[in-house]
Amino acid sequence: MELNKFIEELFRRGREEGFSDMEVYYIDSDSFEVNIYNQEVDKYNVNKNKGISLRAIYDGRLGYAYSEKFEEEDIEFLIKNAKNNAKETQTDVLPEFYQGGKYKEIEQDVNVDIDAKKKIDDAMFMEKRAKEYDSRIDSVNYCLVETTKGRRKIVNTKGLNLEEEGGVGVAYIAVVAKDKDDVKSGSSFKVTTNYNKIDFEKLVKEACDEAINSLGAESIPSAKYKVILRRDAAATLLATFSSIFSADSVQKGFSLLKGKLNTKIASDKITILDDPFLKDAPLSCSFDDEGVETYTKEVIKDGVLKTFLYDIKTAKKDGVKSTGNGFKSTYKSPVVVAPTNMYIVKGTLGYEEAIKMQEKALIITSLQGLHSGANPVSGDFSLAAEGYLVEDGKITKPVEQITVAGNFYNVLNEIEEVLSDFELALPVGLGSYGSPSIIIKELNVSGK
Amino acid sequence: MIEKSILQEVLNEALKTGGDFAEIYIEQNDLNTAYMTDGKVESVLSGKDYGAGVRILSGFKCIYAYTNDLSREGLLKIARDASYALTGVKNVESRDFIKLDYTNAHPISIVPSAVDISKKVSKVKEAYTIAKSYSSEIVQVSVRYVDNDKKVLIANSEGLFAEDRRIRTRMAIEAVASDGNENQTGFFGPGRLMGFEFFDNVDIEWHAKEAARIAVTMLHADLCPSGVMPVVIDNGFGGVIFHEACGHSLEATSVAKGHSVFSGKLGQRIASEVVTAIDDGTIQNAWGSSNIDDEGHPTQRNVLIENGILKGYMIDMLNGRRMNMKPTGNSRRESYKYAPTSRMTNTFIAKGDKTPEEIIKSTEYGLYAKYMGGGSVNPVTGDFNFAVNEAYLIKDGKIDRPVRGATLIGKGSEVLLDIDMVGNNLELGQGMCGSVSGSVPANVGQPMIRVKKMTVGGRR
Numbered sequence: 054m055e056l057n058k059f060i061e062e063l064f065r066r067g068r069e070e071g072f073s074d075m076e077v078y079y080i081d082s083d084s085f086e087v088n089i090y091n092q093e094v095d096k097y098n099v100n101k102n103k104g105i106s107l108r109a110i111y112d113g114r115l116g117y118a119y120s121e122k123f124e125e126e127d128i129e130f131l132i133k134n135a136k137n138n139a140k141e142t143q144t145d146v147l148p149e150f151y152q153g154g155k156y157k158e159i160e161q162d163v164n165v166d167i168d169a170k171k172k173i174d175d176a177m178f179m180e181k182r183a184k185e186y187d188s189r190i191d192s193v194n195y196c197l198v199e200t201t202k203g204r205r206k207i208v209n210t211k212g213l214n215l216e217e218e219g220g221v222g223v224a225y226i227a228v229v230a231k232d233k234d235d236v237k238s239g240s241s242f243k244v245t246t247n248y249n250k251i252d253f254e255k256l257v258k259e260a261c262d263e264a265i266n267s268l269g270a271e272s273i274p275s276a277k278y279k280v281i282l283r284r285d286a287a288a289t290l291l292a293t294f295s296s297i298f299s300a301d302s303v304q305k306g307f308s309l310l311k312g313k314l315n316t317k318i319a320s321d322k323i324t325i326l327d328d329p330f331l332k333d334a335p336l337s338c339s340f341d342d343e344g345v346e347t348y349t350k351e352v353i354k355d356g357v358l359k360t361f362l363y364d365i366k367t368a369k370k371d372g373v374k375s376t377g378n379g380f381k382s383t384y385k386s387p388v389v390v391a392p393t394n395m396y397i398v399k400g401t402l403g404y405e406e407a408i409k410m411q412e413k414a415l416i417i418t419s420l421q422g423l424h425s426g427a428n429p430v431s432g433d434f435s436l437a438a439e440g441y442l443v444e445d446g447k448i449t450k451p452v453e454q455i456t457v458a459g460n461f462y463n464v465l466n467e468i469e470e471v472l473s474d475f476e477l478a479l480p481v482g483l484g485s486y487g488s489p490s491i492i493i494k495e496l497n498v499s500g501k
Numbered sequence: 502m503i504e505k506s507i508l509q510e511v512l513n514e515a516l517k518t519g520g521d522f523a524e525i526y527i528e529q530n531d532l533n534t535a536y537m538t539d540g541k542v543e544s545v546l547s548g549k550d551y552g553a554g555v556r557i558l559s560g561f562k563c564i565y566a567y568t569n570d571l572s573r574e575g576l577l578k579i580a581r582d583a584s585y586a587l588t589g590v591k592n593v594e595s596r597d598f599i600k601l602d603y604t605n606a607h608p609i610s611i612v613p614s615a616v617d618i619s620k621k622v623s624k625v626k627e628a629y630t631i632a633k634s635y636s637s638e639i640v641q642v643s644v645r646y647v648d649n650d651k652k653v654l655i656a657n658s659e660g661l662f663a664e665d666r667r668i669r670t671r672m673a674i675e676a677v678a679s680d681g682n683e684n685q686t687g688f689f690g691p692g693r694l695m696g697f698e699f700f701d702n703v704d705i706e707w708h709a710k711e712a713a714r715i716a717v718t719m720l721h722a723d724l725c726p727s728g729v730m731p732v733v734i735d736n737g738f739g740g741v742i743f744h745e746a747c748g749h750s751l752e753a754t755s756v757a758k759g760h761s762v763f764s765g766k767l768g769q770r771i772a773s774e775v776v777t778a779i780d781d782g783t784i785q786n787a788w789g790s791s792n793i794d795d796e797g798h799p800t801q802r803n804v805l806i807e808n809g810i811l812k813g814y815m816i817d818m819l820n821g822r823r824m825n826m827k828p829t830g831n832s833r834r835e836s837y838k839y840a841p842t843s844r845m846t847n848t849f850i851a852k853g854d855k856t857p858e859e860i861i862k863s864t865e866y867g868l869y870a871k872y873m874g875g876g877s878v879n880p881v882t883g884d885f886n887f888a889v890n891e892a893y894l895i896k897d898g899k900i901d902r903p904v905r906g907a908t909l910i911g912k913g914s915e916v917l918l919d920i921d922m923v924g925n926n927l928e929l930g931q932g933m934c935g936s937v938s939g940s941v942p943a944n945v946g947q948p949m950i951r952v953k954k955m956t957v958g959g960r961r
Contacts, residue, residue, distance in 0.1 A: 094564075094586065096562075096564075096565070097562070097563070098840070099583060101579070117544060117547070118546065119548035121550055127549070137547075138545035141542055141619055142544065145541065169585075192758070236762075236882055272956070305539045306640055307684075385546075385550075421884075422876050422886035422887065424877070425877070430685075430686055431684040435725075435888070436908065437908065437910045437958070454910060454911075454912075455956075455958075456908050456956070458908070458959060497959075499958040
């Protein structure tokens with residue numbers, strides 16, 4: 054069935070069934086991915102995906118159902134299930150849909166309409182350059198280019214009818230360096246709305262350097278170390294603990310920031326933004342998945358907690374307005390509170406300069422096991438890490454087989470310096486996160 | 502689901518440009534979830550996934566396309582789109598289908614669609630109440646219920662035609678204990694290849710209490726000390742360490758291209774002789790089981806390591822071509838959105854002869870990891886890390902005080918050689934395993950084991 058007709062019919066049937074309000078969320082996307090191995094196409098994917106979900110209010114309660122089929126019978130499936138599901142939910146705030154507001158247009162250079170041949174050539178180029186880069190580069194285990202174009206549509210019975218299109222281009226390379234028995238990996242990626250901004254040569258260099266520079270890595274003695282958390286590692290740490298800024302977590306007691314609004318929770322050097330208008334960021338958008346207009350906000354300003362992130366439901370609970378942070382990970386999922394592009398605002402000191410200033414410090418380039426070794430509820434983390442040791446202003450050796458442990462709430466207060474090398478990391482889950490490198494007074498490191 | 506003649510048409514369309522093999526995978530997945538937290542059933546959701554994926558192989562090359570449009574035209578279109586990746590001419594015709602005949606090894610007594618959503622929700626409320634009332638220190642509980650009924654059809658140009666129906670049910674319980682300043686969590690997530698009879702087979706009350714007990718115990722635990730020490734890892738979900746640190750490196754996905762530390766080591770010693778490890782996709786009604794894999798091969802029991810010697814890998818068809826080895830019924834995918842590849846099913850260390858008491862008693866000082874959390878591994882280097890959800894120190898052969906915040910790190914190839922004791926209390930634990938072909942239900946498992954030395958990362 055044609056989409057608009059499907060929605061119209063769905064709303065008509067829904068009213069007959071006694072729903073007071075309904076909202077549909079529709080996604081369709083076209084994606085392309087190519088993987089290169091040994092200068093040949095190894096994997097080649099072309100995909101078309103679409104799905105619709107219905108949120109419907111019945112007797113003051115909200116029910117959900119979704120479908121990837123758009124036939125007459127699927128209308129009945131959606132209605133029946135949304136109604137049965139609504140009856141089972143419990144709520145202390147009446148669900149509500151949004152009527153619409155003033156939307157600011159996003160300024161994006163979206164360009165992902167790229168010829169398949171060019172994308173294959175680009176991926177081939179990356180693999181070839183990586184293999185030529187250094188004799189110690191043993192193999193390239195991932196080399197891929199991906200583009201996705203999508204459309205998001207939200208229509209409700211309150212008169213809202215919004216549509217936004219977007220695109221994203223991704224390039225990723227992972228290499229293996231070998232020196233006798235020593236094997237190390239390195240990777241690099243770029244995610245952007247503008248395919249032409251991908252610097253393939255740079256990705257190759259970053260991935261290969263990372264692998265080669267880690268050859269010969271050793272563990273270091275267990276002790277407290279001053280830590281330079283490199284920008285990508287800092288972004289992953291922020292991503293892991295970002296839920297503490299969600300009003301939902303706060304209301305449910307999953308965040309220790311309850312009651313801390315307008316108090317100092319971090320070092321003066323820290324300002325964290327949630328910025329839905331960040332340029333070239335694939336998650337930038339002018340409205341959230343409930344149709345609420347988005348805007349740029351300071352979550353932390355100079356160390357002071359300024360706001361939590363809200364969707365309609367959590368905002369209603371606290372008697373405030375939604376901050377435009379109600380998102381769904383797919384049409385299959387319920388709306389949850391999530392950031393758009395959340396990042397730590399950069400400082401002025403450069404990364405290389407900062408290294409020169411350290412007598413002894415540990416640079417951490419990657420943190421692993423964030424989904425298990427970090428607890429967003431308590432703030433505790435104990436994570437496997439890799440990096441470099443800095444002595445007398447110079448990198449002296451690569452480091453591996455260590456864990457760093459601490460507590461995120463404490464770390465926020467112990468940030469001595471925020472550097473100037475900001476970059477957005479690969480989106481994780483619902484949000485996209487970024488950070489410059491940060492210097493932390495000390496962290497517990499467990500090694501040999 | 503779809504007429505055979507249309508499937509043949511699609512396969513022939515896909516082979517038009519020189520592919521030597523084509524496959525179509527069709528899936529309908531009906532799903533229900535319910536989520537309760539903060540004293541309220543917050544969301545109840547039902548949905549229907551419906552899609553098809555076409556795969557073309559040409560030598561080692563794999564082309565994949567999927568769509569939600571399952572009309573004849575929709576399917577022919579993705580077959581055509583995929584075929585454009587090749588530039589040859591047709592040299593293989595799709596063969597007539599022969600239906601794969603098998604007896605369903607995983608009987609289901611109550612299909613999810615036969616049960617009212619209100620009954621499912623009442624199970625959620627029960628679990629919630631049990632965990633919440635465990636202690637006044639339990640400040641928050643969340644319970645997630647999910648069932649799905651997935652019907653798959655796989656047909657390929659070599660004449661294979663196979664269907665399977667997989668019904669799974671899972672309940673995940675998380676409890677948070679707090680003393681006002683500190684929060685600690687406990688988790689349990691049992692799941693089976695079963696319908697609503699899941700609740701007659703799994704003791705939800707026990708699991709809910711355990712989740713709460715872990716949270717409360719960890720709230721009163723000291724910080725874990727750091728250092729290198731012997732580590733005793735208990736049975737069940739403790740097997741996650743083998744899964745992550747060794748299992749992934751035994752999947753053809755990483756072995757075929759020589760990226761795995763275990764590539765080319767068949768017949769060699771890769772583990773201490775007390776270690777035997779198995780991947781078995783046939784275990785009746787187990788979380789990671791199915792009758793056939795996602796390229797239509799019957800699942801099987803594969804011995805990976807026997808008494809420390811590497812015996813076999815987990816192999817899918819495409820990587821089998823590279824390795825010149827037969828597929829082992831391990832080809833899996835999350836959904837039609839992924840081309841299948843070699844994945845674990847129910848993977849475990851087989852039972853040994855030591856009692857858990859003997860193992861603890863013979864450990865003078867070390868860490869006892871009662872419940873493991875998740876972890877991850879770099880498949881190239883074998884570096885792994887795991888969180889320990891509930892841990893205790895071992896002193897003078899006795900379990901001493903609880904400690905929190907412990908992480909275990911190491912290298913898969915080394916830890917296998919350092920296992921010096923294997924217990925007799927094998928159990929399986931459920932998880933979702935994420936990798937190149939998406940997130941699939943997988944059992945990990947082991948009896949209690951002891952690793953001679955491991956780096957324990959703690960906060961002290």
